[in-house]
Amino acid sequence: MELIDTHCHLDVSEFDPDRAEVLARTRAASVGALVIPGIAAASWEALLACCAAAPTEGPRLYPALGLHPFYLDGHRAADLGYLESLLAAHRLVAIGEIGLDRYVDGLDLDRQIWFFKRQLAIARAAGLPVILHVRKAHEEVLTSLRYEPVPAGGIVHAFNGSLEQGRRYLDLGFRLGFGGMLTFARSSRLRRLALELPLAAIVLETDAPDLTVASHRGERNSPEYLPEVLAALAELRELAPDTAAAQTTANACAVLRLN
Template identity: 70%
Template sequence: MLIDTHCHIDVSEFDADRADVLARARAAGVEALVAPAIDSGGWEALLALCGSAPPDGPRLYPALGLHPVYLDSHRDADLARLETLVAERAVIAIGEIGLDHHVAGLDPERQTRLLERQLAIARAADLPVLLHVRKAHDEMLALLRRQPAPAGGIAHAFNGSLQQAHQYLELGFRLGFGGMLTFERSRKLRRLATELPLDALVLETDAPDMTVASHQGERNSPEYLPEVLETLARLRDLEPSEVAARTTANACEVLRGLG
C-alpha cells in the first residue's frame, strides 16, 4: 500500500482522463491520495471530487488552504470561509500553505500574515498542515517556533539542509520526497534521503508537476509513485516492501484522518 501525500489531481491538466489516471494509480498500488488546494476558487470542486472518488481508484482526501504563490488572488474573506469549511467538512489537513521566496514579486510580509492566519486555523481545528517552502526554510522554522503547529504536518517537496530537516522533525513534521529523487543529478536530495531516519519520510508526486526521470518533460501522475518508492529503497539498500510499509505508516501517523 502506498500513499501519495501530495497530488493536485483536481487541476485542469487531469480533466480529460482523471478517472483513468486514478484507476492506473490504484493498479500501481496507490491506495490513498491527499489532494491539497491552492486557492479558494477550487475548494468546492475539490471537496466534491474527493467525496465522489471512482471506486476503482485510490481513496481521495482533501486539504484546504491558500498557496503562497497565488498570493494576489487571496482575500481576507477566504480565511473566514476556510475556517467555516474546516468546521463543517471532512478535511485531512490545512494546505497547501507556506512561504515562497523564490518566485519574484511575492510580498514576504503578506505571505507571512497569510501563513500565520492559516496556522491559527489549523491549531483551532487540531489539523496538520502541508507546507510549501522555497528558499525560506529558516524563516519557516522560526515562525513555527513562534506559532506552533501542534498537530505537525508535512514539509512538502523538501529540499533544505540536513540540519533544517532535523529541526522540522523536532517540530513534529515529516518530509515529503517525490519525483526529483529519481534523477541521478539530485545528489543533495539523494544524500538527504539516505541520511535521514526512515521514520521521517513520506512519499508524494506533486502531480502534475515535478515528474519522475522516466517521464521527464511529461505530465506527472500519481501512478508514478512506485518509481519514487523504488528509488528510495535502492538508495537505502532496503526492500521496497519495507520502505512502502514505513512511509505509509509515517503518513498515517501525521495525517490522522487517513486511518
C-alpha cells in the same frame, strides 16, 4: 504493499480529460490513497467535489484546503473565514498547501507571512496538521512555527532544506516529502538527504501534474508513478521496496491520522 501519495493536485484541469483512467491506473500501481491539497479559495469547492466523486474501487482521496503563497495576489482576508466555514462542514486531513516562497520574484514576503500565520492558527484551533510549501524560506518558516506552533505537526512538501533544518522540522512533529526529483541521478543533494534522514521522517509524494519522475521527463506527472519514487528511495537506502513502502505509509498515516 500500499502506498500513499501525500501531495497530488488531481483536481486541476490537466486531469480533466482522463481523471478516472488515471485513478484506475493509480490503484493498479498499489497506490491506495492520495492527499489533494488546495491552493486558492476559488478552487476549494471543486477540490472537495473531486474527492467526493472518487470511485469506491479506486484510491481514497483525502482533501486539504489552504492558500498557496504562489497565488498570493488572488488571496483575500475573507478567504480565511471561508476556509473556517468549509472546515466546519467537511472532513479535512490538513490545512494546506500553505507556506512561504522566496524563490519567486515579486511575492510580498510580509503579506505571505500574514496569511501563513493565520492559517497556522486555523490549523492549531482545529487540531489539524499542515502541508507546507517552502522555497528558500526554511528559516522564516521554522521561526513562524516556533511562535505559531502546530501541535499536530504536518508535512514539508518537496523538502529541499538542509539536514539540520530537516531535523528541526522533525523535532516539531513534521514529516518530509520526497517525490519525482529523487529519481534523477543528478539530484545528488536531495538523494543524500533521503539517505541521511531517518526513514521514519520520510513520506512519498508526486506533486502531480508537476515534478515528474525521470522516466517521464517532459510529460505530465501522475500519481501512478509513485512506485518509481519508492524504488529510488529503496535503492538509495539499500532496503527491500516492501520495507520502504511499509514505513513511508505508516509515516503518512501517523501524521495525517489516516485509517
